Amino acid sequence: MNNTFNYGIDKLTVETTLAIANRKISAVLNESARKAITDSQRAVEDIVSNNRTVYGVNTGFGILANTRISAEDTTTLQHKILQSHSVGVGSPIPAVIAKIMMITKIHSLARGYSGVRLETLERINWHIENEVIPFVPEKGSVGASGDLAPLAHLFLPLIGLGKVYVNGQLLQTGEALRKFNLQPLNLGPKEGLALINGTQFILAFAVKAVERMKNCLDAADIIGAMSLEALTGTKAPFDERLHELRPYDGNKIVAARLRQLLQDSEIMQSHIDCGRVQDPYSLRCMPQVHGASRNAWMHLNELTEIELNSVTDNPIIFSQDDTISGGNFHGQPLALPLDYACFAAAEIGNISDRRCYLLLEGKWGLPMLLMKDVGLNSGFMIPQYTTAALVTENKTLCFPASADSIPTSLGQEDHVSMGSISARKLNQVLDNLEYILAIELMSACQAIEFRRPLKSSVILEAAHDYVRQQVSFATEDRIFAEDILKIKAIIKDKSFVDHLNVSF
DSSP, rough: OSSEEEESOOOOOHHHHHHTTTSSSSHHHHHHOOOOOOHHHHHHHHHHHHHOOOOOOOOOSGGGGGGGGOGGGGHHHHHHHHHHHHEEEEEOHHHHHHHHHHHHHHHHHSSSSSSHHHHHHHHHHHHHHEEEEEOEEEEOOOSSSSSHHHHHHHHHHGGTEEEEEETTTEEEEEHHHHHHTOOOOOOOTHHHHHHHHHSSSHHHHHHHHHHHHHHHHHHHHHHHHHHHHHHTOOOOEEEEEEEHHHOOOOHHHHHHHHHHEEEOOOHHTTTTTTTOOOOHHHHHHHHHHHHHHHHHHHHHHHHHHHHHHHOOOSSSSETTEEOOOTTOOOOOHHHHHHHHHHHHHHHHHHHHHHHHHHHHHHOOTGGGGGGGBBBBOOHHHHHHHHHHHHHHHOOOOSSGGOOOOOOBGTBBBBOOOHHHHHHHHHHHHHHHHHHHHHHHHHHEEEEEGGGGGGGHHHHHHHHHHHHHHHHHHSSOOOOOHHHHHHHHHHHHHHHHHHOOOOOO
């Protein structure tokens, strides 16, 4: 990865976006981008000076598209659109999501089809580089004319309004600008509209979800393999020949990962001739279930990266004489795969809970509830209640938001994507999934110790040892919520997967 990213010129990926947001690389507007931005701005100025009618430049918005705005009011129009569209409600979005929104918006506008001034993009970049992060409520977008409400809140600080976080403290924008000796901007024609039209709210949550879901999928394969070892399951269903007969990419990847994770395991070798013909589906069908969810992730990743490099505002300015008012702001291309990924993430939790249950049954040489002295102790019975609750909560979040549409703007915007809800909902499911996987990992580590002195594979023993650095083997009941939080933390921060340093 290069140390510098050129907005509007280079290709943006999920990895690069997160690296910019986490200040691992810098992002700049180079000379090529600056020229494209300036040329597009001049085209808009020519439209205004020549009195050509172009939507959003010198007309009202939405149902007011046929209302003409005078040349002297075009600047006022852009300020008013930020104010009128700032109607978001609910809790503020995480700072990293707001940063990703700004990063992806600059990249889109820097392509040179939006008529935004260089000064405006430089101010947005100043917010990113100085960690002056706008306050953006989480609810209010229908994901149609872009994410109007959240984007309006995101860019209110450009005109001195709204609130921002500075060093974690929430300030009125005016107070924050005074701290940095800055003045609010006066937006030019079309700028307000270009800022709020686009899918950057949906996209920012999608970027974060792509990263989080990939980590959960990787962790689920490792944890599932540990559960299989603890339950003395067979690796036969992961045979490469089997998966070449039904060659879905995700299935093949998971089967290959499981083969590597289980390689040279003493535990696996110890029961090679046990006579057990088949394992339950939650063990035997990991390539098919985990693999299907991985296929969904790959689709989301592909479409997210297309969106990262797209121009999604409206109208599009090709030249002063060539503008198109279209629908590139519509969130449907991301709403559908986000909903699909939501189901896929929920299913990983579903099958993980089933393995938790299997580990408690007291079969195949394991003590019931994974503790020798039960009765006085409840053992690992109750953590599985939590996985059951979280799995059911995830199921309730699986109704596809994109299946619904409520007309807005008096019918001018008569089909909306609701993709903003799809995006937030997927991240809620991932929150729950991280806890579910943590509980399975806690249970699998407990169970594997009943197979001693036999060892699992080198990789899975390293995984077990890393968990044991966080929590110890349980000989009696304790507050397992504390263990769950510790294990969830190493899953969430990716250290559990990264610690193994294995290339699959």
